[in-house]
Structure formats: C-alpha cells, structure tokens
Amino acid sequence: MKGTNIIIILLSILSIAGIILFFTQRSKVSEAHSQLANKVAQYELLEQEANHLRSTNGSLLGSMADLSVVSKTGAESIKQSLESLGDQYSFIQDLTKKVQAKDSLNLSLVMNLKRSLGNIADEDVKVEVRGGKVHISIADRLLFASGSARLNDESQNVLNKIALVLNDHSELDVMVEGHTDNIPIEGNCVKDNWDLSVRRATTVVRTLQDDYFLSPQRLIAAGRAEYAPIADNSTDAGRKTNRRTEIVITPQLDQFFNLLESPALAN
Structure with missing residues (x-):
C-alpha cells in the first residue's frame, strides 16, 4: 500500500x-x-x-x-x-x-597759350577748358571794329601768338566761332547778326590759313550770332562780354570717335 x-x-x-x-x-x-x-x-x-x-x-x-x-x-x-x-x-x-x-594735353595747351598771351589783359583774352575742349575767348575790340568783319591792326598780335601754339599741335582741329550781342546790326555791309558772326569767323579762319599757315583741313568757321551768350545781354557790360570770337581747339573728329569705339565695334 x-x-x-x-x-x-x-x-x-x-x-x-x-x-x-x-x-x-x-x-x-x-x-x-x-x-x-x-x-x-x-x-x-x-x-x-x-x-x-x-x-x-x-x-x-x-x-x-x-x-x-x-x-x-x-x-x-x-x-x-x-x-x-x-x-x-x-x-x-x-x-x-x-x-x-x-586732359594733360589740354592743360599743356592752356599753359602754353597763357604764356604766349602773357602781355595781353585777361579781360580781353580768356583761356579755359570747357566740355573737354580748350576755348580761347577774344574780346570783340581786339579783332574788329564795331559792326565790321575786317580785322584791325591789333588783331595780328593776338592771332600770331595763338597760331604759334596751334602750329605745334597739328593733330588738333580748330573751330572759330563768331558771337554777337542781341542788338540788331545796322549797315550795308552785313545783313544781320548771323551774317556778321559768320563773316568774322570766316575772316579769322582765312587769316590763320593764309598768314599763319594752318592747314585748312583743320579749320572750321561757325557763326553763333547772339544765341550762345555767356553774360546778360540786358546790360552794357554783359553785351560787351558777349561780343567775342572764340577759338575752340578740339581733337579731330574721326580720332575722337575711334577713341570711343568699343572692342566689339572695332572688330
């Protein structure tokens, strides 16, 4: 069990x-x-x-x-x-x-011109650079009798001094501009201020060519009449300042445009 x-x-x-x-x-x-x-x-x-x-x-x-x-x-x-x-x-x-x-050439031109024109009063001849060009502004009384486009005897002294410098720079063009005040011209020789300004410019250009042997290919004659004033024509002093001949020294235009031409355009 x-x-x-x-x-x-x-x-x-x-x-x-x-x-x-x-x-x-x-x-x-x-x-x-x-x-x-x-x-x-x-x-x-x-x-x-x-x-x-x-x-x-x-x-x-x-x-x-x-x-x-x-x-x-x-x-x-x-x-x-x-x-x-x-x-x-x-x-x-x-x-x-x-x-x-x-710019260096312009500065040299200004210095040479002022040196050459040293014995002429500053108020009668002013040399300056405007718009990249050298401007020589000659008072009316140094070149012409009132209302006349014939050069006076004193003009030879001024133009001779300017031509000496211009002949040293044959690569530059020379434009002569005639300027007047806004008083209408009276006389039988000229029709109006346009006519007077152009005749005066042509007279100076012809003298630079014939008497001082500047190449005519370099020369330009232009008349501006009263339409490019540098002073107020409402005053006697202003009108006296505006009656002037300007000689503008500028690079030859073809060289100037070549200077601005881009590489792409040049090719």
Whole structure:
C-alpha cells in the first residue's frame, strides 16, 4: 500500500513537471515566433529603405549626368564672359589713359597759350577748358571794329601768338566761332547778326590759313550770332562780354570717335 502511494506521488510529480515543461517550451516557442516576426518586419523595412536608396541613387546619377553637360556649357559661357570682360576692361583702361592724355594735353595747351598771351589783359583774352575742349575767348575790340568783319591792326598780335601754339599741335582741329550781342546790326555791309558772326569767323579762319599757315583741313568757321551768350545781354557790360570770337581747339573728329569705339565695334 505504501509502495502504491509512492508511485502515485512520483507520477503526480512527473505530470506536474511535464506540464511545467510544456508551458515553458510553449512560452519559448511563442517568444521565438515573436522575435521572428520582428526580424521579418525589420527586413521588410530595410528592403524598403534599400529600394528607396537605389531609386535616389539612380536619380542622382541622372542629375549628375545632366549637371556634367550643363557644367561644360556653363563653363564655356563663363569663359567667354570672362574673356569679354577682359577685353572691356582693357578697353576701359586704354580709354582712361587716352582721356588722361587728352586732359594733360589740354592743360599743356592752356599753359602754353597763357604764356604766349602773357602781355595781353585777361579781360580781353580768356583761356579755359570747357566740355573737354580748350576755348580761347577774344574780346570783340581786339579783332574788329564795331559792326565790321575786317580785322584791325591789333588783331595780328593776338592771332600770331595763338597760331604759334596751334602750329605745334597739328593733330588738333580748330573751330572759330563768331558771337554777337542781341542788338540788331545796322549797315550795308552785313545783313544781320548771323551774317556778321559768320563773316568774322570766316575772316579769322582765312587769316590763320593764309598768314599763319594752318592747314585748312583743320579749320572750321561757325557763326553763333547772339544765341550762345555767356553774360546778360540786358546790360552794357554783359553785351560787351558777349561780343567775342572764340577759338575752340578740339581733337579731330574721326580720332575722337575711334577713341570711343568699343572692342566689339572695332572688330
């Protein structure tokens, strides 16, 4: 009887142990399934990321190929632009040097003319630079009698001194402008102030050519009448100032336009 009880107890223990082992193994299997499911999910996620990276990489490769073409075209365009800028910079430098040279020449002309005209009163002859040109303004009384286009004896002294300087600069053009006040001219020799101003300019130009040997190709005669005053014509002093002859020294026009011509136009 006692032996039977021991056997029953042993069987009970084995049964309990089996049950415990069963549940333990079942828990491990469940955990393994869970881990496997997690691994599968991770794999799928990694696969998706890999597909995305492959797609992105393909797009980048395509973009790089396009960029290579664009870069070559862009590089060539930039090169051409830099070359053009270099040409323009050289042109600007050259133009600046020529403008500086012209300014230096104008300053030299002014100094030489003032030195040559030193014994003539400043109020009768004024030498200055205006608009990039040298202007010699000669009072009416030094060259002409009132209302006349014939040079007086004193004019030779003035024109001789000016011609000495002009002959040293044969590359420059010389324009002679006649100016009057606004009082209408009266007389049989001239029709009006236009006529008087042009005749006076022509007389001076002819004298510079015939007596002082300036090339006629350099000379220009112009009449401005009363329409370019430098003083108030409503006063006697103003009208006296406006009655003048101006000799304008300027670069030859073809050289002047060549000076301003850009490299693109020059080619």
